[in-house]
Amino acid sequence: MNDPIIAIAFFVLAAVLLISALAVVMLRNIVHSALFLALAFVSVAGFYILLNAEFLAAVQILIYAGAVMILLLFAIMLTQRANTPMSNVSNSQAGLAAIVAAAVFVVLAFVLSKTSWLTGAAAVTQPNTEVLGKALFDYYVLPFEIASVLLLVAMIGAIVIARED
Amino acid sequence: MLSLNHFLLLGAVLFSIGLYGALSRRNAVAILMCIELMFNAVNITLVAFARFLAPAATASQSLAPVSTVGQVFTIFVITVAAAEAAVGLAIVLAIYRTRRTISVEDVDLMKW
Amino acid sequence: MLTAYGYIAIFLVIAIGFGIVPLIISLRERQTRPDPVKLSTYECGVETIGPTWVQFRVGFYLYALVFVIFDVETVFLYPWAVAYGKLGLYALVEMFVFVLLLAVGLAYAWRKRALVWK
Numbered sequence: 001m002n003d004p005i006i007a008i009a010f011f012v013l014a015a016v017l018l019i020s021a022l023a024v025v026m027l028r029n030i031v032h033s034a035l036f037l038a039l040a041f042v043s044v045a046g047f048y049i050l051l052n053a054e055f056l057a058a059v060q061i062l063i064y065a066g067a068v069m070i071l072l073l074f075a076i077m078l079t080q081r082a083n084t085p086m087s088n089v090s091n092s093q094a095g096l097a098a099i100v101a102a103a104v105f106v107v108l109a110f111v112l113s114k115t116s117w118l119t120g121a122a123a124v125t126q127p128n129t130e131v132l133g134k135a136l137f138d139y140y141v142l143p144f145e146i147a148s149v150l151l152l153v154a155m156i157g158a159i160v161i162a163r164e165d
Numbered sequence: 166m167l168s169l170n171h172f173l174l175l176g177a178v179l180f181s182i183g184l185y186g187a188l189s190r191r192n193a194v195a196i197l198m199c200i201e202l203m204f205n206a207v208n209i210t211l212v213a214f215a216r217f218l219a220p221a222a223t224a225s226q227s228l229a230p231v232s233t234v235g236q237v238f239t240i241f242v243i244t245v246a247a248a249e250a251a252v253g254l255a256i257v258l259a260i261y262r263t264r265r266t267i268s269v270e271d272v273d274l275m276k277w
Numbered sequence: 278m279l280t281a282y283g284y285i286a287i288f289l290v291i292a293i294g295f296g297i298v299p300l301i302i303s304l305r306e307r308q309t310r311p312d313p314v315k316l317s318t319y320e321c322g323v324e325t326i327g328p329t330w331v332q333f334r335v336g337f338y339l340y341a342l343v344f345v346i347f348d349v350e351t352v353f354l355y356p357w358a359v360a361y362g363k364l365g366l367y368a369l370v371e372m373f374v375f376v377l378l379l380a381v382g383l384a385y386a387w388r389k390r391a392l393v394w395k
Contacts, residue, residue: 025186044205051216059352067345068250074341075194075254077333079261090189097188105181119217133360135233137368147244148378154248155346155382159391162255247349251342
């Protein structure tokens with residue numbers, strides 16, 4: 001974490017991520033927003049690599065930049081009658097929303113500045129996929145099985161809701 | 166140079182951007198996109214905690230090593246986010262089929 | 278280990294440059310003399326029939342949905358497979374329950390004819 005190149009990588013990735021996130025909420029055309037969302041997902045994968053979480057970086061690309069983006073783009077293509085440049089405009093409470101978001105950020109930043117975290121010794125460990133799998137199947141068996149029930153419910157529910165007739 | 170606070174602050178900024186978008190967009194699909202941004206902000210903070218926090222922070226025998234807890238949590242968050250996106254977008258499609266609009270300002274049946 | 282990703286960063290920069298630089302050169306060097314024929318929309322050399330933005334069928338969404346669910350299943354299968362040597366029989370039973378539950382979902386989608394292309 002003390003390599004200046006890693007710091008440069010962090011700030012470049014942060015710039016890409018925040019600019020693309022702002023583009024998602026600011027652009028008027030929802031197709032452009034969706035494409036910038038894909039860029040944001042990929043740059044989050046870059047942060048996972050910086051944090052020694054290679055498996056999660058791969059998962060991020062696979063699930064978010066791959067699968068969830070496909071769902072979102074299909075939903076856009078199914079619900080947009082024309083490629084209107086005004087398909088993603090803000091509603092009447094945009095000013096209020098900006099105030100709320102700014103307030104949430106101020107509170108979070110204040111808490112961050114006041115909290116002293118117990119950082120240190122864990123920083124040398126390198127959790128790889130095998131350690132992750134062992135933790136998942138030794139300590140989180142029940143959440144793992146519940147996740148399968150959740151996915152089953154989501155699949156059946158979404159099919160029932162989305163089907164025509 | 167880079168510390169935990171860098172990543173936490175980044176997560177806070179990303180979360181606030183997503184929150185602003187989720188509250189201020191009119192298109193229901195755009196709102197779901199902004200919620201995905203907020204999920205990603207939380208995931209960044211979870212992985213950063215897993216990377217930086219000392220083992221003493223969760224010194225309990227019943228928990229996995231702290232360096233993996235955050236990553237396992239992130240996997241579950243991603244699972245829930247994918248399920249949420251699938252069902253949420255199915256609901257948006259159902260609304261579009263009956264109302265021919267997905268503007269959240271027009272779908273106000275339960276408003277008072 | 279982290280430095281290995283430096284090559285990916287270099288590759289990324291070159292790839293982006295490969296796409297953007299020709300666009301910039303083309304933008305600077307080309308002549309723009311538009312006329313109605315040049316600006317007309319065409320597809321494979323003929324005029325398009327109807328609007329180019331077509332409404333997709335919901336069948337696409339159902340396919341994408343099933344794909345997403347099984348994509349998420351892969352996320353759990355992968356660390357399971359990597360750590361399998363250290364986990365033993367219990368983990369095998371767990372994974373069978375997991376896959377079986379999702380197979381029920383696939384059977385439901387099949388039974389409900391969500392995968393039929395009408």
